[in-house]
Amino acid sequence: MDMQNDKIVVGLDIGTTKICVIVGHKNDYGKLDVLGMGKAVSDGVVKGKVINIEKTILAIKKAVEEAEDNSGIDIKVVNVGIAGHHIRSSIQRGSITRDDRDEEITVEDVNRLTNDMHRMVIPAGNQIIHVMPQVYTVDYDDGIKDPVGMTGIRLEADFHVITADINSINNIQKCVKRAGLDIENMILEPLASSLAVLSDDEKEAGVCLVDIGGGTTDIAIFHENIIRHTGVIPFGGNIITSDIKEGCMVMQQQAELLKTKFGRAISTEASENEIVSIPGLRNRAPKEISIKNLAHIVEARMEEIIDLVHAEILASGYEGRLAGGIVITGGGSQMHSARQLVEYLTGMDARIGYPNEHLGRTKIEAVKSPMYATSVGLVLAGYRSIDERENRYLEAKLNNQNMFINHKQKGVKKEGDFFSKIINKTKSFLIDDFDEKDDY
Incomplete structure (x- = not known):
C-alpha cells in the first residue's frame, strides 16, 4: 500500500440540519472503508452559515466523540465542507x-x-x-x-x-479550531458531493449535480471531465418543513415527520381520501391532516427549487450539452417522486445519487444514503482532487517517489550483499586457519 492510501482521512460536514463526521481509510482495492461515523443536530447553522459559534462547537465535539468511539481513531485533522448563499x-x-x-x-x-x-x-x-x-x-x-x-x-x-465570504470562512475555522481540530482542506460542498456520487463517464458526457440539503441546494455542472459552473440556491428541505408547519398549523417536529413520512413531490400521486392524525397540543383533540393538501404544499416548494436549478443550468450555457442529465442527492432527493418531478420540469434525464460506488466495507449502512454524500465526498477529497488532471499529476509524482525509494533500497541491498559476501569469506578463512592450528 502506498503512502497516499495508507492515511486515515476525516470529513466534517457542517450542515444546516446536521453536523456529520466520517472517518475513512482506502483499502487495497482503492475503495473507501468507513471506519466510523458521528452526527449531531445542527442548531447553530442557518442556510450554510454559522450564526451561533458556541452551539456549533458543541455539536462538532459531540459528532467527533461519536466518530472516535465508533472508529477507535483519535481525530485531530479534518476536511471541512463550506456552502451557503455567500458563495x-x-x-x-x-x-x-x-x-x-x-x-x-x-x-x-x-x-x-x-x-x-x-x-x-x-x-x-x-x-x-x-x-x-x-x-x-x-x-x-x-x-x-x-x-x-x-x-x-x-x-x-x-x-x-x-x-466565499471571509467572515463565514473565519467562523467555520473558529468553530473547528475551538473544537480542538485542525483543518487540512476546506472544500465547496457540491464539489465534495460530486466525488461521491458522479462517475467519470457522467462528468465526461456532461452532468449537473443537484445536492438538496437542509438549508441550501448546491449545484455543480461538469462537461468533458471539467467543472464548468457552480451555484448555491438559498432554499432546501428546511423551507419545505416551514411551509408545512405554517400550512398545516403544526409543531416543527411534527412538520418534519409529515414531510419525511408522508410528503410527495407530485400531488396527483396522493389520494384524496388519505388522512393522517397527529397528536394535538395539551388537552386538545388530535389534528387530522389531508395527505393531498400536504402534497400540494411540498410540490409548490419543490417546483420553486427545481425551477431555480433549471435557471442556473440555463445561465451556465451548458443546457444542451448535458448528456448525463441531472443527478440529485442530499436529504431532499429522498422525497417521494422528487426524481420524476425534476425530469418533468427540466425535460432532462435524472437519477438519485448514492455514494455507493466508491465505498468498500462498512458496518454503518446509513452512510450509503444520499444524505451523507457530502460527508463521504469530503473524505474522498483527502485522497483525490476534483480535477482529474491533478490526480494524474499526483499519481505520477507518487510513482516517481516510489521508483526512487525502490531504486535506493535495491542499491542498499546490493551493497549489503557485497559486504556480507566479504565477511562470510573472511569468516571461512579464519575458521580454516583455526582448524589448521588445531591440527598441529
Whole structure:
C-alpha cells in the first residue's frame, strides 16, 4: 500500500440540519472503508452559515466523540465542507511567460499559473477557496485540456474561481479550531458531493449535480471531465418543513415527520381520501391532516427549487450539452417522486445519487444514503482532487517517489550483499586457519 492510501482521512460536514463526521481509510482495492461515523443536530447553522459559534462547537465535539468511539481513531485533522448563499463563482483568465520555448511544459509550470490566480484581486470581504482550470492556451493555440509535455513560451488558461465570504470562512475555522481540530482542506460542498456520487463517464458526457440539503441546494455542472459552473440556491428541505408547519398549523417536529413520512413531490400521486392524525397540543383533540393538501404544499416548494436549478443550468450555457442529465442527492432527493418531478420540469434525464460506488466495507449502512454524500465526498477529497488532471499529476509524482525509494533500497541491498559476501569469506578463512592450528 502506498503512502497516499495508507492515511486515515476525516470529513466534517457542517450542515444546516446536521453536523456529520466520517472517518475513512482506502483499502487495497482503492475503495473507501468507513471506519466510523458521528452526527449531531445542527442548531447553530442557518442556510450554510454559522450564526451561533458556541452551539456549533458543541455539536462538532459531540459528532467527533461519536466518530472516535465508533472508529477507535483519535481525530485531530479534518476536511471541512463550506456552502451557503455567500458563495460566488466566476471565470477568470491567467497567463505566464516561460523562459525557453523548446523546453517542455511541466507540472510545475501549470501549478505556477494556478498559484498566480490566488493573487488576483477579488471583491472586498471575500476569499478565494478554489481555483480550477478550464482549458489552456499555449502560444495562442487554444482548447487544450492538458498542456504538460507541449512546448511554447506563453501559457494561458481560463479558471473557474470560487470565492466565499471571509467572515463565514473565519467562523467555520473558529468553530473547528475551538473544537480542538485542525483543518487540512476546506472544500465547496457540491464539489465534495460530486466525488461521491458522479462517475467519470457522467462528468465526461456532461452532468449537473443537484445536492438538496437542509438549508441550501448546491449545484455543480461538469462537461468533458471539467467543472464548468457552480451555484448555491438559498432554499432546501428546511423551507419545505416551514411551509408545512405554517400550512398545516403544526409543531416543527411534527412538520418534519409529515414531510419525511408522508410528503410527495407530485400531488396527483396522493389520494384524496388519505388522512393522517397527529397528536394535538395539551388537552386538545388530535389534528387530522389531508395527505393531498400536504402534497400540494411540498410540490409548490419543490417546483420553486427545481425551477431555480433549471435557471442556473440555463445561465451556465451548458443546457444542451448535458448528456448525463441531472443527478440529485442530499436529504431532499429522498422525497417521494422528487426524481420524476425534476425530469418533468427540466425535460432532462435524472437519477438519485448514492455514494455507493466508491465505498468498500462498512458496518454503518446509513452512510450509503444520499444524505451523507457530502460527508463521504469530503473524505474522498483527502485522497483525490476534483480535477482529474491533478490526480494524474499526483499519481505520477507518487510513482516517481516510489521508483526512487525502490531504486535506493535495491542499491542498499546490493551493497549489503557485497559486504556480507566479504565477511562470510573472511569468516571461512579464519575458521580454516583455526582448524589448521588445531591440527598441529
